[in-house]
Amino acid sequence: MHFPTRAIHIGQEPDELTGSVTVPLYQTSTYAQEEIGKHKGYEYARTQNPTRDRWEECLANLEGGVAAHAFGSGSAAVDAVMRLLSAGDHVVMAEDMYGGTFRQAERVHRRFGLSFTYVDMRNPDNVRAALTPQTRMVYTETPTNPMMTITDLRAVAAIAAEAKAIMVVDNTFATPFFQRPLELGADIVLHSATKYLGGHSDLVHGIVATRHQHLAEQIGFLQNAVGAVPGPLECWLCLRSAKTLHVRMERHASNAQQIAEWLETQPSVKAIYYPGLPSHPQHALAASQMSGFGGMISIELGSLAKAVDVTKRLKLFCLAESLGGVESLVCHPVSMTHGSVPPEQRARLGITDGLIRLSVGIEDVRDLIADLEQALQA
Ligand SMILES: *Cc1c(COP(=O)(O)O)cnc(C)c1O
Numbered sequence: 001m002h003f004p005t006r007a008i009h010i011g012q013e014p015d016e017l018t019g020s021v022t023v024p025l026y027q028t029s030t031y032a033q034e035e036i037g038k039h040k041g042y043e044y045a046r047t048q049n050p051t052r053d054r055w056e057e058c059l060a061n062l063e064g065g066v067a068a069h070a071f072g073s074g075s076a077a078v079d080a081v082m083r084l085l086s087a088g089d090h091v092v093m094a095e096d097m098y099g100g101t102f103r104q105a106e107r108v109h110r111r112f113g114l115s116f117t118y119v120d121m122r123n124p125d126n127v128r129a130a131l132t133p134q135t136r137m138v139y140t141e142t143p144t145n146p147m148m149t150i151t152d153l154r155a156v157a158a159i160a161a162e163a164k165a166i167m168v169v170d171n172t173f174a175t176p177f178f179q180r181p182l183e184l185g186a187d188i189v190l191h192s193a194t195k196y197l198g199g200h201s202d203l204v205h206g207i208v209a210t211r212h213q214h215l216a217e218q219i220g221f222l223q224n225a226v227g228a229v230p231g232p233l234e235c236w237l238c239l240r241s242a243k244t245l246h247v248r249m250e251r252h253a254s255n256a257q258q259i260a261e262w263l264e265t266q267p268s269v270k271a272i273y274y275p276g277l278p279s280h281p282q283h284a285l286a287a288s289q290m291s292g293f294g295g296m297i298s299i300e301l302g303s304l305a306k307a308v309d310v311t312k313r314l315k316l317f318c319l320a321e322s323l324g325g326v327e328s329l330v331c332h333p334v335s336m337t338h339g340s341v342p343p344e345q346r347a348r349l350g351i352t353d354g355l356i357r358l359s360v361g362i363e364d365v366r367d368l369i370a371d372l373e374q375a376l377q378a
Contacts, residue, residue: 003176003177006062007058007062007242007245008242010057010058010061011053011054011058011061012054012058012239022239022240023054023055023236023239024051025051025233026045026050026232027232027233028049029044030043030044031043031044031045045232047224049229049235052235054239055070055239055242056069056070056235058242059191059197059207060209063171063181063209064176064182065189065209065216066216067213067219068208068209069223070205070229070230071205071206071223071228071229072206072230072231072234073192073194073204073205073206073228074172074190074191074193074204074206075101075104075206077190077206078100078104078206079108080222080226081139081190081219082104082105082109082114083222085109085114085136086113088113088134089113089114089115090114090134090137091114091117091135091136091139092127092131092138093105093116093119093138093140094120094121094139094140094142094144095118095119095348096120096121096349097144097145098141098145099340101141103340115134121140121142121151122150122282124151124156124159127159127160128159131159135165136165137168138166138168140153140168141169141170142169142174143173143174143286143293143294144173145333145337145357146333147349147350147351148296148297148298150286150289151169153169153184154184157181157185157186168187168189168190169186170191171190172190172191172195172196173196173294175197175294176189177245177246177249178291182209182210182211187212188209188219189210191206191207192205193206193207194206194324195323195325196245196249196252196295197238197241197245198234198237198241198324198325199244199248199326200325201327202237202325203237204234205230205234205237205238207238249294252295253276253292253295254365255295255360255365256294256295256296256358257274258365259358259360259365259368259369260276260277261277262369263297263372264279266376268306268376268377269376270299270300270301270302271299272299272300273300274296274298275293276292276293295323295324295360296357296358297357297358297360298355299355299356301356303354304353307332310376310378311330313374313378314330314371316363316367316371317329317375318330319332323359325359326361326362328360328368329359330356330357331356331357331359332355332356332357333351333355333356334346334351334353334355337357338351
């Protein structure tokens with residue numbers, strides 16, 4: 001079956017008891033047991049919830065994994081993946097990454113004995129050079145946030161496999177509709193489902209999928225033992241959203257492509273970062289591992305004053321953190337999402353005071369371009 005059909009049907013068979021076409025929301029903390037030692041496979045809702053099971057089954061299938069495990073947020077999903085490691089282990093990470101992942105690595109996991117080396121993942125040789133005998137994990141995001149750089153997933157996965165390190169990919173920006181890292185050699189893929197998977201800016205959620213049974217068992221153990229589980233409503237909403245993921249992503253990407261091409265003609269825009277543009281230095285690589293380029297665009301306006309001015313004037317693009325919802329958003333990474341990244345590192349990556357990031361929604365693209373036009377020309 002093709003992706004859209006699986007997104008609508010996997011884990012979503014009509015309910016056996018009532019015929020309900022949507023998966024029921026099991027808002028319960030515990031389950032009645034028939035007698036001591038005899039139950040229906042459900043004992044306690046941190047450990048098992050039928051709504052959560054069905055969403056995990058659906059997402060595992062969409063990513064091409066053997067299993068998935070859901071968490072209370074994308075950050076909790078990152079944390080669960082880090083807990084596969086032990087004190088003394090080393091991780092090679094992308095230097096251009098979601099700011100909160102960097103903060104978690106440096107201010108939480110480092111205290112528990114993990115060490116991290118941040119490299120420019122645009123060149124796979126940098127990953128090889130950073131490996132140590134203690135390296136147990138290689139962790140990347142692609143496209144990255146907010147600079148839209150691309151990691152060559154096949155090349156880096158091969159290097160990680162050679163080093164017997166677990167290759168982890170944060171697939172939040174691309175979603176499995178456009179990119180399936182497990183099929184390119186990654187071991188684990190994770191998401192902030194708060195973004196495109198949820199897709200409507202109405203929930204906070206995370207999920208981890210893997211193609212290895214042994215890793216699935218360890219992540220499942222951590223999900224229950226550490227307990228950063230989502231509520232069933234979030235799982236239900238994610239299942240609801242999975243059904244439209246393909247149509248939403250197609251529209252996000254076609255709107256973003258048209259906007260990026262239009263932005264290239266605007267003199268007030270000093271630089272545009274969008275992997276769908278042939279002028280993006282890694283466009284060919286992106287095209288070789290993604291079937292579409294997503295809805296995220298970053299633009300350089302040259303100064304903080306211009307960024308403040310443009311974000312104030314925009315009417316449809318709402319100034320807010322987060323991304324991936326049906327409505328367009330704009331954010332200023334330096335003061336919003338990437339505040340926890342040290343200034344020297346930000347400067348090196350190109351995350352300047354004049355950079356703004358657009359999360360292109362699925363409104364009519366003519367209205368979005370008109371909004372950008374009036375804001376940029378002022
Ligand atoms: C938002 C985000 C996260 C963190 O997820 P939360 O759901 O906010 O905890 C991780 N990675 C990426 C790429 C993100 O955009």
